[in-house]
Amino acid sequence: MEIRSEPEDLKVLGIFGIFGEASNIINSWKQIFNKITIFLILPLSFIFLANIHVSRIVFSGILQDEIASIMQGHSLDRSINDSSFWSKFIGFWMFVAANNFLVMIISLLSTSAIVYTVSCIYINAAANLTLSYHAVYIAMSFPILLVLSSHNAISPTVVIIFTIVYLMGFTCINVIWHLACVVSVVEEDQNLCGIKAMKKSKALVKGKFLVSSFIFVMVHSCLVMIQVASMRIVEKTTWMIWVKVIYEILCLLSISLVIQVGLVMECVIYFVCKSYHDEFDKTSLANHLKVYLEDYVDLKGKGMGIP
16 A cells, blocks of 8 residues: 555544555565664563563552561561661662663664654654653653542542543543654754643644544553563563563563554654644655665665755
């Protein structure tokens, strides 16, 4: 199926159209997307899965040590005030912070590689941002922590309503942030990053917000299901080790595939939104990419270079 590179074709794409367009792009340029997956997305997926299992093992070990200490007759306050507890606790969160930083770096590299590739395909066929996002994410985490800490004093109805509103807000912020990642890479204005990129993203997504939100929920639901499946596999005590290894490899490959398709769909959504607002200018985009790709070599005569 042919890639739709004209703004008139892109602006009318819906959920299935965007998914089909992303699939066409990946299938048409398997060689370069396979390389991006092997060198960037696969390591990102491995670190993502490893973090889940390592964090669970370490945190469970800390809890078991404290439970054992209490069972031996020590009070909870004494166990918490013990220096060994805090050394383990601080070490655990330092590991989480370092791992998240590494994930962030590889994620940004993966996003940039996919964005530039899809941009080149489209024009040829026809980290302030992260800091801003995490600041918003942390701010959004306080209300949910407040509700969890006072769950006994709040009625279930209020908790359900709050959860629904929170998830809607969380989805909205993530849709805007993911599109802003593409904006900060592709847009010609070099000052368009951080909060400015998110404002630009918010303006672009108008008219396509429901489509973008559904795709975001779909992609992240797949990631959560794979994550849960991976955790369930580890818990299987009757399974042989080699069976668990095979299933974990399948989970790793599945996460890599979902991330790859998700990143390409982000780029397609960006161009769909640009076309919807009549802002998709191929000439301007080509000139912008030339600044970064002046030494770019055409891939085996396939016309991947910037005209």
